[in-house]
Amino acid sequence: MYKKNRNKQFKLTDFNQPMGLKLDPENKWIKKVEIIPWNRIEDKYATLFERTTGTVAKPLRMALGSLMIQKEYSFSDCTLVEQLQENSYFQYFIGLAGFQLEVPISVRS
Secondary structure, three states, X not given: OOOOOOOOOOXXXXXXXXXXXXXXXXXXXHHHHHHOOHHHHHHHHHOOXXXXXXXXXXXXXXXXXXXXXXXXXXXXXXXXXXXXXXXHHHHHHOOOOEOOOOOOOOOOO
């Protein structure tokens, strides 16, 4: 099952950072957010989940964004999860509303 995540992405200026820290708009992950046609890709992604019951799939931005980060740095699954937990730029890239200490995705052993 999949629920589209339209209009859920916050602007860079709205991204909630601890102690009011700001992200650098020149960072490559911030720039990539603007050039990727997330909504168009999400329309195709949503068709992969035709069932209307069961566990809801992760949002496209989180799933694809995590994969792009993993491939860029050749992270293992466990290292990807650690990096997503620690890096504000990665958290913004995958569509979170602000920095969070909780792990946004998990790896099954």
